[in-house]
Amino acid sequence: MTDPTADRRAELIAAAASSDLSPGEAAELDALRLADTSIDVEIAELRAAIRALDGLHWDDSAPGAGLRDRVVAIDTAPVVPLAPRRRWIIGLGAAACILAGVGLGLGAGALAPSGAGPQPGAPGALGALEHVEFEGQSSDVSIDGSLVAHTWGTETILEIDGLAAGDSYSVVLIGPGGESFDSGSFLGSSVTIDCRMNAAVERPDVDSVEIRDASGTVVAAAELPAVES
């Protein structure tokens, strides 16, 4: 059962928020205001919402028919269902790091499961975890690295101990022609660093991963196997 009084109140407030009231409606709203002081607050709130829409335009078109096929095919991707190897953290952004022992505080509890994540798979397999071996780092530096191939780029996952606390480091993916794809940067720390970074290059176009210090010197690098087509 609808409430005609409430509907009329809503109608007048919406019209007032966009200055669409007729003189008669304006008088009617003024009369309502005398008994309902929340009306002016609501009009102000709706106008704030309208201001938030400034500059937007809306495209209501549907996705292409092929997208459904791509999504439905996800469960047939060549991913080996082994036990997850590491904690998986979603929602930290393109070059996001956390320090071990520091709470996540992401707010989206359903998105930060402990024990679920990408499963190991072949290099280049969409969504699969590909372990990579870093070399060249000093003996007091430990780097545990993996890649995940995505449709829109390559994700690098790093767990690092021993890099100089406070110093800046960058992660760069290197293409077959030596071209560089920036994946983000982080600061060394005295505790374990857990990083996820993304670069706008597809995994088949990546030959190696480098961690560089602020001067650009490579402190560790991992050569990657070619992706079988």
Added chain:
Amino acid sequence: MRTSGSVIELARPTDSPRPGFDLATEYDAHSRVLFAFALNALRDRGAAEDCVQETFLRAWRSRASFDPDRAAARTWLFAILRNVVIDVQRSRQRMPRIVAEDAAPEPAAPSTEPLDRLQVVEALAKLSDEHREAVVAIHLNGESYAEVAERSGVPVATLRTRVYYALRALRGHIDFEEERHD
């Protein structure tokens, strides 16, 4: 006269993933609104489709740990997609591209407050069709209530109440997200 149906399209019989998280079922239930969010956030159809695919990929591989008692499937998928879209936006900011002028996608949404803008786009995508259509017509396209009523056959009073509840839902979503980020 009151607007029919829910303002926010969240509660549906298919909203809780069944064991196994059937991709086809969840895609059919949620892909349209997810795509609308990605498309209007990125203004690039190809990137938007990739984001939706990536979202279902992440959902599928995390399906065992998803707790439907803590969040509806659509809420969960939107949260994943939001992060995917943010990743793409940040990646674009770091990677200037050189493309032919006629091949360039539309400029991205204004980036002065990208997270705020993303919240607004997400809130619009989550509205029911009839509520979103009313808001878009009146407040994005600049049509008058009388013009929309004439075009659609929906009475002005109904359009106004739809806009009222849609704007309240928008406001509520933005307030919720701001509190979540505080």
